[in-house]
Amino acid sequence: MKLTITSQRLYSLDALRGFDMFWIIGAEEIFHKMAEITNSPFWNALSVQFIHPAWHGFAFYDLIFPLFLFLAGVATPYSVGKQLEKGVSRKSLLFRVIKRGLILFLLGVIYNNGLEIRPLEEIRFGSVLGRIGMAYMFANIIYLYTKQRGQIIWFCALLLGYWFLLMFNSAPGYPMGDLTMEGNFVSYLDTLIMPGKLYLGIHDPEGWVSTIPAIPTCLLGIFAGNLLKKGAVDKQKTTAVRLVVIGIILIIVAQLWNLVFPINKNLWTSSFTLQCGGISMLLMAVFYYVIDILGHKKWAFFFKVIGMNSILIYMAGGFIDWAYTTSALFKWLGQLVGDPYNAVVLVFCYIAVQWAFLYVLYKKKIFLRV
Template sequence: MNEPFKTQRLYSLDALRGFDMFWIIGAEEIFHKLSEITGAPFWQALSVQFTHPAWNGFAAYDMIFPLFLFLAGIATPYSIGRQLENGSSKKSLLVRVIKRGLILVVLGIIYSNGLQILPLNEIRFPSVLGRIGLAYMFANIIYLYTSKRGQIIWFGTFLIGYWLLLLFNSAPGYAMGDLTMEGNFVSYIDRLIIPGKLYLGIHDPEGLIATIPAISTALLGILVGTLLKQTTAEKKKTTAIQLVIIGVVLIIVAQIWNLVFPFNKNLWTSSFALQCGGISTLLMAGFYYIIDILEYKKWAFFFKVIGMNSILIYMSGQFIDWTYTTNAIFEWLGQLVGEPYNALVLVFCFLTVEWVFLYVLYRNKIFLKV
């Protein structure tokens, strides 16, 4: 752990990353508990939105993972790009990018399996952090060695190429273009090449081949980050408008593509990548406008504290029993409130304990950097 490099930062970027992580670290339980307690259709509908569809479909909760990868891409021009401007060689930055990507893969394996020795066939190698690491790595290599035009070409090539890969292939015994969990070509290839076990036995939602379109998600973030970094003070509102237009166009294209290539987080389909990319761009435009243009920042400090230590709080669940800690401190409050709302109150207590932990680290300038 150490202090982050003192480079130009977007307050809105850290805040949006924290907003994203807020739902990962337990906030979605607010809606699940309200749905269970009240049985009201409104809360039940929100609860469904914070649950992943079993296969095809799209819910708000599907945005969490792609948004984080998109934001990692936005950070690239402010980190790798800044170091290029300061004279760092592409070779040294390439080594750093590959190292960071592989460290995230290793952290992902630890997250999925814990710190224990297991037989090879019981180890799950794919992970959320692993996909972020690989997609980040390849997107940053493209950033280092291609122009903006080249990045756009790679962005489209990965999405179209992935669609064609699934469209003209299938698992043995299934019709060409089959998109079921059993019959799609991507899951079949993962079953052949990935050692250990897959999360769903015959499929892993963080499998290797579906990393291809995820690279496009990271590249979109890089392109948005480049636009933001090159924006002068006088052009900030223009950039915000451009981001809104880009986001809307991506969502429209995604909806059309969804008709023939359905939204599917498990396969990270090209339509899903564009849908999430469009929404992510709109979210970035909104946070950028409110925080960096209008300069309403105080409300976002809560999220910034989370966003500055996103990897640490994500990994912490494997080493810290947050539920035990919450009950040890706040069980009395749950008893005072009583059934059925004590469960909801303890969700807020759970989030408070995590946030205070992150705030102490923030105040002491302790940040986990990979």
Template sequence: MPVDSGATPVASNRDNEKKARLYSLDALRGFDMFWIMGGGSIFHAISKVSGSPFWEAIDTQLEHPAWNGFHFYDLIFPLFLFMAGVSTPYSVGRELEKGKSRNQLLLRVIKRGLLLVLLGIIYNNGLQLQPVSQIRFCSVLGRIGLAYMFANIIYLYTKGRAQMIWFAGILVVYWLLLKFTAAPGFAPGDLTMEGNFASYIDRCIVPGKLYLGIHDPEGFTSTFPAISTALLGIITGNLLRNSPMLPVRKVGLMAIIGVMFIILAQLWNFDFPINKNLWTSSFVLQVGGISLLLLALFYYVIDIAGYQKWAFFFRVIGMNSILIYISGHFIDWHYTNDSIFKWLGQLIGDPINAIALSITLVFVKWLFLYFMYKKKAFLKV
């Protein structure tokens, strides 16, 4: 098979695969973060300028649905969490092999999880002193931290089959919980924002304010099924790192399971709607299936076939994903972009300048990440 000059297919033998950091995983993480760091804005601008039904359809996919349903943009967060799980056998698993005790690693996992929760609170509210009632404690980083933490605890103290049971068991229990309960005054199984049991529990126990007043998409209760998203990543990471199966067969298995999950999600959707806000069990299967398909594709093209050069752009992003996520709190990217490229927008003129400046915004952020990459400066939590 053709290989890029200088590329090394890390999946060519099992020993290298066990030791190497997957290039494809960094690239896929970068692809995921690309949409958050401004990729979506490029397509929003194209849609607005063109007025084309095609670009409007793309634009719709880059926004979250109001409640039930699924758009491409709903994949961004769970795909990141899935990849955090895939990394576990390569990080925590490697430390176990080096002789670290489970209790030592447990402490590290808990510290990392709680630090992400703290960073999430800071990200939401800055460092301003506010009354507790005005602080939003739930966050994207907080959900990643808690789901990562509990999934890793399960990984530390169970084997592969038990991890699969945990994955499925959490989804079934969460479905039954929301199926046979509801907020006071609503019929059991009510899944509206006002009536569902998960949001009601959050209103009762979560301090501070919820993002939507009566509901928070990163609420405490809906974090439990997110543990299954991270667990699916861990199970996949185990397959990639530890299975004696040929790499191409691993790709096939991931693809088959991915398709099966998507089909099951559509069937479950009739009874338990696909809903990111509630992180429903059908949503977990939907995004899990797509995540498996994407990882299978990236793994085959990059790590097996060895086509790595095209993915360097994404890898630079993926290796500093948390840094670029929180960077907007200490760097005014729009001011920076305007300072460097305002002349370009003026030269091009309305309405195309909106597209050009959206592209340069991503470019400026990427140059910052490339500088950090060259300096080997990576923000790790």
């Protein structure tokens, strides 16, 4: 892990990553607060989209995590692929990929448990960063040692294999193919192989076995990254159209698969992978078209500042009390606005404080890289 000065990057990639992180650093509270204040159908409908479904189902908030993993894949042809083109050996790149995956896994453990000594049974090893690290690592190993056809075969095999794993097995005492939290086979396997504690006791939404279908999420990003890289010169509009077409196809297949294998973030079902992959493709196409093809970059600068230091701002939430800083700096503004909209204003202030922190780092060209 190091702080570096970055070179030329795909602007839309950083902007979309920043857009993704924007919701993680607190923007979803805007909708929750407005729903509480107004109790209107409009704001309530938006608020529900920023709450994870209890089990089966899909909301916009479910997209945030897989979109980040998808974008990690998009970056692969520009990072690992570029190194391959320069003649760096696969063995050397393999070491870097594994190292990055393990560091992200370790950061995930630190984020969940803090920097303190705890008994093993009290440590949670499943984490968002851990899943990103492991899925990124395995997807990049596949990228290093297979061509595009091989990557597509791996993509299909992992999704189908995961489906079969759940459909033809179950936890002891439950019927085959049971997909409840208590009866599904994946959560049961996690209770057997994962040390420490699971987030929900019998289930962890970032469990190790459900990392299997997260690998194809990253592979989809790699596929998109290859399209973007190859079409960067004279086929930009064609590339954007291809991303849109692929995205629509993925969403249609996801909805069909949902009929027999429900979309479920907790289990990261194969239909969930396709649903999120399709939407991610569409978002990448829109950002790429508007920013890199049409050249409208100024509006995206706000998001780029966040996207350039995404891991840093995510980790900072575990060590910096942003709410305390926001209150110290802007409590007076909340008092001027008064109830009930002061809560909404302070959400914007909360985001502004974090963005200002990132902007200072951006101006000094300080970026956290793993």
